[in-house]
Amino acid sequence: MTISRRASLAMLATLAAASLIACGKKDEPAAAAPAAAPTAAATAAAPLRVAFVYVGPVGDAGWTFAHDTGRRAVEARFGDKVKTSFVENVPESAADAERVIRQLATDGNKLIFGTTFGYMEAMLKVAKDFPDVKFEHATGFKTADNLAQYDVRTYEGAYLAGVAAGKLSKSGKLGVVASVPIPEVIRNIDSFTMGARSVNAKATTAVVWVNKWFDPGKEREAATTLIGQGVDVLMQNTDSAAVVQTAQEKGVYAFGWDSDMTSFGPKAHLAASIINWSVYYNARVQAALDGTWKTGTTWLGLKEGGIDLGAYNADLPADVKSLLDERKKGIVDGSAPIWKGPIKDNTGKEVLAKDAVADDAFLHGVKFYVEGVDGKVPG
Known part of the structure; x- marks a missing residue:
């Protein structure tokens, strides 16, 4: 009993002391700890996180390689003001594309570039859920308040390649290995053929569709x-x-596409239609950094430095180079537009009247083969 009572008394004393301490804290709040001096890292602005979504592997040639070259140009220009990342081999299926793009937005990226046509609907959907993120979609046609659309006039490079092909082909038979039958690709086939027929009226183009963007086999x-x-x-x-590799093996000519492919077939490679995405990527990153970014549609061409036919084979005749320079000048200054009527489709129907010049709306809707292209556009 004595021990129990002592324990009870001790407990009461402890509770009383605790009560006094609590009252003291309430009446006399403790002084706040001095704030830590800001570090250099804390005072510096956090880098803008920029992500790129690629349909194929980065590799060392082609479409995705060209985009990644643009990404690396952004890093070189902006340094620690940006932090870039990319995800390659993302399928165009809605579920796959949305999953990747949504995760990039969730992870804190504030500017996201989707680099193929098939990502359009997925990007629209994710953009609605992340209004504070800026989205950019390549080769599509839909926009939103925080989703812009951009493209390069690849048909200009295709046309110039056609001019060279028409001059150098001995058989007059040209061929295109085509990916997916959307207006962008059909327009390139047509432009290539028009370029060839501008120097050889009897030139024809055969097309084989592989229905994939990247499938070497x-x-x-x-x-x-x-x-x-x-x-x-x-x-x-x-x-x-x-x-290009196959052309080298079989002893015919070919053109690099989207990037210089000379190393894959030095004898076969006549020239390359080369995209310079850095023109657009640098401008859009700068706009995001300085707060001037706006949605809209951009289509860059020879005039803006977004595309060019270059990486000429050393054996390309001087007169062909001179002709290409002349055609480039006409495209840039507008004196010789590529899509100027009269133009007929390959059934003989006039699709562009004499002296009429196609506007961008017309070009985005090209779903027909022009004269000189064999066969029918896949349904």
Whole structure:
């Protein structure tokens, strides 16, 4: 009993002391701890996080390689003001694209570039859920308050390649290894053919569709098929270097697409339609950094430095180079537009009247083959 009572008394004393301490804290709040001096890292602005979504592997040639070259140009220009990242081999299926793009937004990226047509609907959907993130979609046609659309006039490079092909083809039979039958690709096939027929009215173009952007095996098979049909100059609208490699093996000519592909076929490679995405990426990152970014549609061409036919083969004749320079000048200054009527489709129907010049709305809606292209556009 004595021990229990002592314990009770001790407990009461402890509770009383605690009560007094509590009252003291309430009446006389403790002084706040001095704030830590800000570090250099804390005072510096956090880098803008910029992400890129690629449909194929980065590799060392082609469409995705060209985009990643643009990404690296952003890093070189802006240094520690930005932090870039990319995800490659993202399918165009809505579920896959949305999952990746949504995760990038969730992870804190504030500027996201989706680099293929098939990402359009997924980007629209994710953009609605992340209004504070800026989205950029390549080659599409839909925009939103925080989703812009951008593209390069690849048909200009295709046309110039056609001019060279028309001059150098001995058979007059040209071929295109084509990816997916959307207006962008059909427009390139048509422009290539118009370029060739501007110097050889009898030139024709055969097309083999592989229905994928990147599939070296199918691209090789398509190129081989075209060569078997007598084609001696190849163009492609696919992403690997397989067409140039096949041309080298079979002893015909080819053009690099989206980037210089000389190393894959030095003898076959006549020139390359080269995209310079850094023109756009640097401008848009700068706009995001300085708060002037706005949605809209941008289509860069030769005039803006977004595309060019370059990486000429050393054996390309001087007169062909001179002709290409002349055609480039006409495209840039507007004196010789590529899509100027009269233009007919390959059934003989007039699609552009004499002296009429196609506007961008017309060009974005091209779903027909022009005169000189064999076959029918896939349904």
